Amino acid sequence: MARAFAGSASMRRLAQITAGKKAGTLTGHIRLLAQPTYQRLLRTEPLFRRLIPVLCLVFIASIAVYRVLELSYDYQDVELQARDEIALIASVLSARIGSEESELPDVGYRSALQRVLADALPAGATSEGRVILVTDPSGLIVASAPLQAEYEGQIIGDIFGPAQPLTVFGARAGVLTINKDSGSPALATVHHLNGRLGMVAVMQPEKDIFAEWRGDVSANVTLFVGTATVLLVLVYGFFSQATRAEQADEIYAATRGRIDTALTHGRCGLFDWDLARGRVFWSASLYDLLGREPKDDILGFAEISELTHPDDIDLYALAESLLSSGDTTVDRMFRMRHANGSWVWLRARGEVQIEPGRGEPHLIGICIDVTEQHELAEQSRTADLRLRDAIETISEAFVLWNADNELVICNSNYQSLHNLPETAVRPGTPYAKVMAAARNSHITTIPARGPAPVAGSNASYEAQLDDGRWLQISERRTKDGGFVSVGTDITALKRQEERLMESERRLIATISDLRKSRQTLEMQAQQLVELAEKYAQEKTNAENANRAKSEFLANISHELRTPLNAIIGFSDIMDKGMFGPIGSSRYAEYCRDIHESGTYLLNVINDILDMSKIEAGRMDMSVTPLDAATVADEAIRIIRAPAQEKMIEVTCDVPEGLVIAADRRAFKQVLLNLLSNGVKFTPESGQVRLTASLRGGMARFEVVDSGIGIRKVDIERLAQPFVQVENQFTKTHKGSGLGLAIARSLVELQGGALAISSVPGQGTTVAFTLPLAQEAHAA
Structure with a gap:
């Protein structure tokens, strides 16, 4: 099945x-x-x-x-049979041992009992793992069969377990399971005896009872x-x-x-024509092409002939021709009647094959619906006729060449213009042959000459004929690489152009009078140009002088730093007494003054050197991703020492993980300059606070102090080199006035901006922005 x-x-x-x-x-x-x-x-x-x-x-x-x-029933039968055998053996042994108990001697009591037990055993009593035990009245085991040395001398209660009903009730308890919780349960029964004997017990392990059943x-x-x-x-x-x-x-x-769907959507179908019997196999898609319901796969020769147009194909003659001539391929177009009465054009392509084993010829192939193609071909022929009529009606000379420089079409105006014979204007004639038979061939551009213009681009030129006429030649490349040319008679336009040129000559004389006035204006313009050149030269000289000044400051600052380092170093050694005391305490005070003055002068020179580098464009910046919180903590640690001398509280609130795109040394110098200014101009017990926040893709840092403040009219002058609010005679704080200028320049070099806001008597806020690392990377 x-x-x-x-x-x-x-x-x-x-x-x-x-x-x-x-x-x-x-x-x-x-x-x-x-x-x-x-x-x-x-x-x-x-x-x-x-x-x-x-x-x-x-x-x-x-x-x-x-x-x-x-198997469960067999299990119960085996267990029941084992219980019966154990009870029967116990009954027989108790009866036999009880009858012979009085005859047991006192001397050799146990040996005699063991012999009596062996004689009293029924046949097969100790088979299948059964053990017989005999005890005295106290429950002590005194004999066993087969001999069990490990049991003799033990109390039977230890074997059967405490509070065991078997030892109490004896035969009335029947056969019970002992040692249920241990790994070796067994079935057992006990019968009580009289005289010097206490009990006879028979037990059999369950594994031996159910061995055969397992x-x-x-x-x-x-x-x-x-x-x-x-x-x-x-x-x-x-x-x-x-x-x-x-x-x-x-x-x-x-x-x-899938095949039927493909054939149906492809408007085609399969056929198998048995030429010997005249039967034709049609696929369902062929029925669909003719708008008919599939009624059977096999059609007769007569049914097919009724549907075909008699003017297109004769199926009988075709079959005779294939059988007689030996041709193996067929490619024919014919019409067949649709169910609605219209005609459908089909193209049949097939091959004659011999059926294996029978030798019968079959024409196997495919029929394709070519009605649309046939209609398109008819429409194309109609469109060609209409196009020729339209070209003939235009007054210009028209010609069209294909991509191979062969004639496609031209009108009679083009033919008469070049005096071409009929043989030279047939479609497909090469360009060279047409021009060889033409007159006025010099007015026509060769289509293939030079690089081809872009499809759709226009080119136009004028040409004069031998009889004096003028032509406007318009040429254009077609999208398929062809070339179209239209010639228009512009003789009247050319004559009008000559008249206009004569008028232009008369105007030239008038314009010459105006030319002298223009020369005067040109002289004045030349003087203005010379003045502008002098101004540019003076501006260049001023810039060179400023650059020379910056270079001089940079060089002289470098020269001053070398002796200052020695002054500061030696004064520090003398102040600390590294080579012994120097004597008077006044000398030590002078050494400290020298060290402090040298350090202050070195800082001023460093500021001048940094400013000169910035102005000279020699400040090197290495912009990298930088953790702002780390650098801010370093600046705060440096500035806290001078702040503690004035008991000024310096706090920092820069969030962790704020990564900016900046130069580490420049960023740290900006923070130090702004923080030191805040500490410098803040009175004792004041506050200086550094904060940071995000503002639209930029990190904004603010240094806020509770100092003396700055007037609004002075804020505009600050952050310029060597500019201070107090003059040389009234200022109460030391400094070169370059701190803010250097800070602003360094911030702007890193792509940021610096702004100052202040209220006199309440404090100053200096804020600057720097780009975030991710924003700078994206940019």
Whole structure:
């Protein structure tokens, strides 16, 4: 059954092929009978494919349940039989030992008891792991069978467990399970004896009782697993075969659907013409081309002939020609009648092939709907006629050349202009041949001469004919690389142009009078130019003088720093007494004054040197991503020492992670200059605060102090080199006046800006901006 369903794809394809071709074995009444049966089989196949795996799984589950129930019943039977045997053995032993107990001697009591126990044992009593124990009235084990040395001398309660009903009730307790919680449970029973003997106990481990049953379970499980595995493999094989068959059917249906869709949208179809029998196979797309419903894949010769136009093709003559001449290819265009009565133009292209095994010729090919192409060709011919009529009606000489410099079309005006014969103006005539037969050929530009102008660009020139006429030649490149030329008679325009030129000559005489006045104005303009040149020369001299001044300051500052370093160093050594005391305390005070004055002078010279470098354009800047908080902390640590001398509180509020694009040394110098100015002009117990914030892609730094403040009229003069609010005679603070100028220049060199705002008596705020690192990188 599985193989039958797995082969359903092949059966379907065979049914479709045989149903489509009306071939031999499945025709007439046989087809009518077989087709419904096969269709019913196809409809019920999905149900069978789903039902068979379910039935197999139900069968496997039924077997499993049956075997589990049967094994559980066997387990109960084995346990019941073991309990009966243990009870029977205990009853027999208690009766025999009890009858012989009085005859046991006092000397060798245990040996005699062991011998009596051995004689009293029924056949097979100690098989399958059974153990018999005999105790005295105190419960001490005195004999065992088979001999168990480890049990003798123990109390039976230790073996059976405390509060065991067996030792209390004896035979009335029946057979119970002992040592349930241990790893070796067993079934046991106890019978009480009279006289010097206390009890006789029989016990049997459960592992020995169910050993044979477990073997049966293993065999049954093995057999069931093998059987289930075989069935599952068969079910999987059936299901995979059915799935592959279904996939094959789906692929076949999808492929045929795609082919039909492609043929339908491509307005074409397939045909197979049996030349020997006159039968033609048509695809469904051919029916769609003719607007007809597909009724059968096979059509007769007469049906096809009725649909074809008699003026286009004779199918009978075509078949005779193919069979007699031996031609193998066909390429014909003909019309066939549409369902609405119109005619559809088709192009049939095919090849004659011999059917293998039968030797029957078949013409196999494709039919394409070329109605639109045929109509377009007719429209193109009509458009050509209309274009020729339109060209002939224009008064200009018109000619069109193709990309190969061959004549496409020209009008009679062009032909008469060059006096061309009819043989020279036929379409496709090369340009050289046309010009060889032309008169006035010098007025026409060669289309291929020089680089071709851009398609759509215009070129125009004038040419005079031998008879005195003038032509305006307009040329243009077509998009396909061709060349179009139009010649217009402009003789009247040229004559008008000559009259205008005569008027122009008369105007020239009038203009000459005005030329003298213009010469006077030119002389005055020349004087202004000379003055401008002198001004530019003086400006250049001033700039050179300023540059020389900056270079001089830079050089002299460098020369001053060398002796100042020695003065500062030696005065520091003398002040600290590194080589011993220098004597009077006044000398030490002089040394400190020398050191402080030298340090102050060195700072002034450094400021002058930095300013001169900036003005001379020699300040090197290395702009890199920089953590503003780190540099700000360094500047604050440096400025806190002089601030503490005046008890000024210096605070810093720069957020962590603020990365700017700046030069580290320049940024630090700007902060130090602004912070030192704030400390310098802030009275004791004041405050100086450094803050930072983000302002639209820029970092804004503010140095705010509670100092003396600056008047509004003085703010505009600050930040210029050597400018101070106080004059030389009234100022109370030392300094060169370059701090703000250097700070502003360094900020502007890094792409920022500096601004000052202040209220006299309340304090000053100096703010500057620098670009963020990410914004500078994006820029």
